[in-house]
Amino acid sequence: MLVDTLSSDSALPVVVTTGEPAGIGPELMLMLAAQGILPAGTVAIGDPDMLRQRAAALGLSVTVIECSPGEYPSGTHGLPVWPVALNEPATPGVLNPANADYVLATLALAVDACQKGQAAAMVTAPLHKGVIIEGGHPAFTGHTEWLRDACGVDEVVMMLATDTALHAASPSWQGSGDLRVALVTTHLPLRNVADAITFERVTRISRLLAADLQRQFGIAKPRIAVCGLNPHAGEDGHLGREELDVIIPALDALRAEGMDILGPLPADTLFTPRHLAGVDAVLAMYHDQGLAVLKYAGFGQAANITLGLPLVRTSVDHGTALDLAGKGVADPGSLNVAIALARRLAARRLSAEI
Ligand SMILES: NC(=O)c1ccc[n+]([C@@H]2O[C@H](COP(=O)([O-])OP(=O)(O)OC[C@H]3O[C@@H](n4cnc5c(N)ncnc54)[C@H](O)[C@@H]3O)[C@@H](O)[C@H]2O)c1
Ligand SMILES: N[C@H](C(=O)O)[C@H](O)COP(=O)(O)O
Structure with missing residues (x-):
């Protein structure tokens, strides 16, 4: 639930x-x-x-x-x-x-x-x-x-979540429970996404996500799995440098603050039951990276929640x-x-x- x-x-x-x-x-x-x-x-x-x-x-x-x-x-x-x-x-x-x-x-x-x-x-x-x-x-x-x-x-976070509790009989989501997917970037052209993935943005969105998982969802110490931006999370810089230059330093800074963060993980395999086990939310870098999976898993059984609002x-x-x-x-x-x-x-x- x-x-x-x-x-x-x-x-x-x-x-x-x-x-x-x-x-x-x-x-x-x-x-x-x-x-x-x-x-x-x-x-x-x-x-x-x-x-x-x-x-x-x-x-x-x-x-x-x-x-x-x-x-x-x-x-x-x-x-x-x-x-x-x-x-x-x-x-x-x-x-x-x-x-x-x-x-x-x-x-x-x-x-x-x-x-x-x-x-x-x-x-x-x-x-x-x-x-x-x-x-x-x-x-x-x-x-x-x-x-x-x-x-x-100043900032909000878009998170979509399946709610199988209301659709207990549905066979469509066979993962390890409900899926929550939040986004670092929301409604902007794909061409602009890489430039919008900054140290500041990744840390700010992650902190807001963790805070509202605690505040609104009652999860004492949320575990968040973070997607890479590039194929295979950048392949050590050979397929894009955003992981090395931005995402890894941002996640290291968040871990140093005590947050329970996994990643960056290759987005193509992050959304598999073994990787999702014990994870409270996935943080995707852009709209379709996260929402295509969420909607495949539970279109019609999910809701969109704006985190960070009063x-x-x-x-x-x-x-x-x-x-x-x-x-x-x-x-x-x-x-x-x-x-x-x-x-x-x-x-x-x-x-x-x-
Ligand atoms: N919460 C929102 O306000 C919200 C969410 C998503 C998209 N949009 C907007 O909606 C407009 C259309 O977007 P789109 O075409 O990408 O997505 P869409 O969700 O409107 O449609 C995509 C496909 O899903 C089907 N579909 C959608 N809702 C359905 C339902 N309740 N039952 C059965 N089938 C359903 C449609 O028939 C279509 O085939 C865009 O302007 C988009 O920005 C708004
Ligand atoms: N990104 C949402 C989706 O795909 O379901 C949708 O566009 C709605 O976003 P807003 O709630 O910001 O309108």
Whole structure:
């Protein structure tokens, strides 16, 4: 399991931004509500009329209950929604930059609610980075970086984790337990990755990862396995010098501080059960190095957690899936995992007062 079995006993709701309105986010939320598996105290943030139209189009029997931000009804079977109005009507599968500000407004409302103590945690359904950029936000690269700036912190860490506890019957992940993968670099072109792997960055991200594995996941002394950047972790400098010049000195410095760090290890064999045994998290150097493995192991059974924030934020392990939007066939499993994990992390924070 990712964390202990604490369930949220906070009186505060967990808020879920419904994401890109042309994507699958709105219907995944409606599907969970229609299946009756949304935990009480879950509130959606989005356009109520869009959600009603999407429910009707998909034949989902869900009563959308519009509430004022900060309020939510208890004991009802519908989907409580804090309203944010679309700028223009949304069509499933068809992106519209005019709604970029709507998507960001849903995020701002969720952050505000967490900061004001009106919500215990926030969960984000997928947004489409490209259309946010085209909608007038050229520096936008993703929720993770946007939340870092919105919360006024210097650094955050993107970590995705499988949660087989919620999918005990799934055969897809045959490793030594749940897999957690954090990233040194996130959303930047592959061409720029090597230059972004600096001593400073590797040490900062590793320290944040270890601190939040302790603080949020209750792991007293986390063991972190670190990937090399180059094939065969650089082959002693013959296949790239980043390991010798940057990563090994950074990991040596972290070990000298008392951290339990393995590596750098060749990334192609690090993700095998023998190497993962006893490891609490893998630190990958770049997005697809780590997330391809994580998603192979548990797509639909994993969640994305932003570490280093003053609030709890989880998200799905997938994107807007425009090819599936409006069809009612997308898998809501990851959204379910993300909501359950947010509740557990919020409960842990509450009990530990962290
Ligand atoms: N948490 C997030 O906000 C988040 C996460 C990942 C990607 N994205 C964004 O989503 C957009 C599309 O990205 P992409 O095409 O790389 O990835 P994607 O996850 O949207 O789609 C990749 C493939 O997975 C399938 N898929 C995705 N979610 C699924 C689900 N719930 N059930 C079944 N199949 C599913 C899609 O149909 C597609 O074939 C991009 O703008 C990307 O940046 C956002
Ligand atoms: N890197 C994430 C993934 O592949 O699932 C995704 O793009 C979401 O990132 P944000 O949470 O930063 O939007």
